[in-house]
Amino acid sequence: MGALVSASMFGVRGRTGQLAWYRTDEAVADVAFLHGFSDSAQCWVPLLTAMPGVRALAIDARGHGESGLPEEPVGYDGQSGDAALVLSGQPRDGGVVVVGHSMGAMSAAYLAASRPDLVRAVVLEDPPTGERPAGQKNEHHDEEPGTVPRWLADLRALDLPARIARGRAEDPGWPEDELEPWAVSKPQVNAHLFELPFQPPSPLTDLLAAITCPVLLIHGDTERGSLISTEYAERCARAAAGEFRAVQIAGAGHSVHRDNRAQYVAELTAFLDRHR
Template sequence: MSASMFDVRGRTAHLAWYRTDEAIADVAFLHGFSDSAQCWEPLLDEMPGIHALAIDARGHGESGLPEEPFRYTALRDDAALVLSSQPRDGGMVVVGHSMGAMSAAYLAAARPDLVRAVVLEDPPTGGADAHQQDEPWSEPPWLTEIRALDLPARVAQGHANDPDWPNDELEPWATSKAQLNPHMFDLPYQDPLPLTDLLTEITCPVLLIHGDTERGSLISTEYAERCTRAAAGDFNATHIPNTGHSVHRDNRQQYLAALAAFLNHHR
């Protein structure tokens, strides 16, 4: 992996962000829970020719953690703040994984001026009770165990958990776990809205990428069909077999092929 994929680094309010070059970005990347912007570097290393922006979510990577409930509306507004600070005519394509995918869906629904198209990699499906008040939450035990290890041990554990991941994925993944701000779990949390509800508000083109639920994917083929029926705009679902929740790590080449085809049409 190139050590210099992100040549430009900056901050907007509490948010750290990174660009591959000085040009205004045309594709923005939002990472998943407990990852960081640096986790996109192995993928971007194989995507020459795009001007990428990646953002550390609040409480992740080098971003700060505001003293307020941890909600998807806040993650949406964070992404909007950074994209608004370096706007591109017609908006950017926004690519998100997991938590970042749901954040991207919230952003596309609320700020069509900033998003020209959106890629959702295995987002959570959301819940019908998301309008209820914030609730306490806690750090997942697997994350507590990983964070207690030193970096080499975290890398080794990552390889043991997912032996088919490319080697260049392991160190950014392991590093990001130590960067997570544990105070996040002291803040109230609110589940996201159902993805199908958000899709009724998204008018730009959407690509949903998912794997197999038996391998950990949050999106089933049946739920992807429900998303197709709910979507207000141009919508396509791509199932990449034999992958789980981190499709881009489980099968980078098929993920890249699907992403490149979408970007060629909408970037």
């Protein structure tokens, strides 16, 4: 099912260097999507089916999906540089709106801060804050250095139907069409990713101080796993250099677009109508 949906949604597929990317049609995209850690570009397909008017470009991050993994430290500088490379190869006059989730949201923030020529507006879905309290594990290396995180290793040991069943059991509120692309993406993560040095990120508030385009920050409830609290969102608003709006979607956790697709689509559509 998921493979057929993906094939119909992404009519154009290509590579730029080691990076795999996908476009909805032959036209230049007006919105670029950057996925979260352990996901892939195909994980955006269920959302895009609910937004048929969007000309989308989705990129597999390095070490994810069908993209390669260069032998260099892992960090948001490299990931945002990858996105810039792809966008520079298929530029849209005035730039695109960049939508990122989690790891992809932080990459989008780096991109908007460093390449304003490519980004006309940015949507940050529950990004890491870049400020690790003592003892907090980061999203890449939450086990011993050089090892695949336990939760991901456990998923990778299962076959596809079992991974889908695990996802359904752990997140029963997700739409059914989210489960297959989520499950397919997990064994696609390159295990060597965890052996590479990790570059600590800049604080999100510092990045927002350098971003001059409009920003929409979408987050859920910290009680359900959201990385962004209402208090931190207020800090972001004070730090932002340009137009900024934060939206908390009640009842959602870290994967806001999966936990409450209807409200997420409503917020994203309204933002795109103003800025793309």
